[in-house]
Amino acid sequence: MTRRWPLHPPPREGEALSSWVTRLAKPYGMTVEELLRHDVAPPGTDTTSLTRADLDLDPPAGALLILADRTGVPLGDIRRMTIAGQVPWLLDTLGPEPEPGVGFETYVHQDSLLWATGLRDRRPVPGWRAWLPTAGPMRRACPLCVATAPFFTLASQLPLTLSCTEHGCHLAPTLGAAGIFLGWEEANTRTTPASAAVRAMDVRTHQGLSTGAVTLPRRAVHVGVWFRLLRTLIDELSTPVSKMDAHSRRTLEHIWHSTGHPVRAGIVGAWRPYEDLAWPHQQKFLKAAATAVHLIETGEIAAHGTLAPLLTPEPSVPADTRAVPGPDDHWQKAKDALHEAIALARDDPAAARKLLTVLTAWTDSEAAFVRARADLIALGIPHDNLPLTRLPRRGARETQLNPTSTVPYWLPRALRVT
Structure with missing residues (x-):
């Protein structure tokens, strides 16, 4: 059965074991050596080997266990009041080196x-x-x-x-x-x-x-x-x-x-x-x-x-407050480019011819060429800016068109003239 001391002031923050044991002995009118010899030394040990000078370095484990029983302070807390309790953080070891130096x-x-x-x-x-x-x-x-x-x-x-x-x-x-x-x-x-x-x-x-x-x-x-x-x-x-x-x-x-x-x-x-x-x-x-x-x-x-x-503190990285651009609208870009090309073709014959060539590049049909030319004229491009006809490329396959349709198949839906 544990015999706890009636008076046992708790250790202070960071206190050394020798200092705490000195305060433990004082209420009983005892010296540290008397307290260690009569009530702290483990049974069967040589009491002369346990001295005040040993407390702060590496006291016997049995003595620490008895102090924990007598005071109710956790054994780990008591051990940390010694140099040995700070191994291997404060120093690597209290024992001999594996190799000199x-x-x-x-x-x-x-x-x-x-x-x-x-x-x-x-x-x-x-x-x-x-x-x-x-x-x-x-x-x-x-x-x-x-x-x-x-x-x-x-x-x-x-x-x-x-x-x-x-x-x-x-x-x-x-x-x-x-x-x-x-x-x-x-x-x-x-x-x-x-x-x-x-x-x-x-x-x-x-x-x-x-x-x-x-x-x-x-x-x-x-x-x-x-x-x-x-x-x-x-x-x-x-x-x-x-x-x-x-x-x-x-x-x-x-x-x-x-x-x-x-x-x-x-x-x-x-x-x-x-x-x-x-x-x-x-x-x-x-x-x-x-x-x-x-x-x-x-x-x-x-x-x-x-x-x-x-x-050194972490380097300061300023936050980027610029607006994050949204995803590209490629279809809108295509529509804007076509509008720009049509506007340029109204004043520039060379641009008009290039636009008609691009729009009929995927067909060798003369009928499709004529239809595309007529549609550009309907969009305001002068007929004088556009060639009258084009011979199909040799060996090209003609594309069948709906002869009754009035809407050019090659124009985006938003630009079609009905």
């Missing part, structure tokens, strides 16, 4: 954004894992959120975002263990608003983590595409200018100049992956990435990579 190659170099694929150097980075800082989890929080209800988001523990999407201000480094706020790393920490470009980037990241999709100008994409786009862009922003042509160099310099930071965040020396950099440098790269996305979307810079079309 293949993880970085696949995640970062498979696509491109600013430039065509192949411009960057291919660097093997064995043991690399996307977005996980080598120095360990980060401790950052929003000053306004902490003032009301201290909690930490999963994204704030990674070098993935810069701002709080609710208040639009920069996250600030804190003191304390996983899930615990003891104070600010800097004594004079104040609320600092983030730029519009940074806020737009972070809103998309949080949207992807909560819904699994990110809305871009061209279309919505899976959150895995968004994370790889950002990480690819950061790698492009770290490309040495000595590897670039003049146009690409100007683009890179324009992006970094727009951030107010030197190219490559001022790093001089050997290249290192983003995850190995200190947080001050990572901050600059995230700001440059947000700036680059903004410049691409506004058309201020052109991107030529495989992922570039995702950041």
Whole structure:
């Protein structure tokens, strides 16, 4: 029988598991370690192996199942509060690589954004894992959120975002263990608003983590595409200018100049992956990435990579407001042409002869010729404009006509004279 805890505050949007478990233990006057050891560790497990530091990365599946039973929160929702719950979207795997360096190659170099694929150097980075800082989890929080209800988001523990999407201000480094706020790393920490470009980037990241999709100008994409786009862009922003042509160099310099930071965040020396950099440098790269996305979307810079079309809107195609012509009335055209030919034949003998020739082209009968000539005269064509007779063509078959008919067989019904 499930023994549910009487007090179990629900997790907040995007909250890290360590932060939520800290809030779960507080009403009972327990530390996180005590709660884990006495009521969360699966039976038969070594309780010393389940620590606060493990919660945000890859806690035991049995511990997550017990948390779901104790709180009524769905197991899937609890697992998404961990890094392991974001595999394979945030990163491909937490396990060992099938081949050394293949993880970085696949995640970062498979696509491109600013430039065509192949411009960057291919660097093997064995043991690399996307977005996980080598120095360990980060401790950052929003000053306004902490003032009301201290909690930490999963994204704030990674070098993935810069701002709080609710208040639009920069996250600030804190003191304390996983899930615990003891104070600010800097004594004079104040609320600092983030730029519009940074806020737009972070809103998309949080949207992807909560819904699994990110809305871009061209279309919505899976959150895995968004994370790889950002990480690819950061790698492009770290490309040495000595590897670039003049146009690409100007683009890179324009992006970094727009951030107010030197190219490559001022790093001089050997290249290192983003995850190995200190947080001050990572901050600059995230700001440059947000700036680059903004410049691409506004058309201020052109991107030529495989992922570039995702950041440009669909081209505007003006609607054709011209009237659509109806189907051709070929019979009316024929009638109009015949009227025009008759009018021309009244004044032009050559036109009259040509008209009579056309009208009698399908018969060699002299009688038909005479009848056609008489009918044209009846339509107002002077008899002087028309030849008197025509000899039949040799070997032609005469067409039998009704000698009593007064209506020419070759005229359209609308033009016949009765």
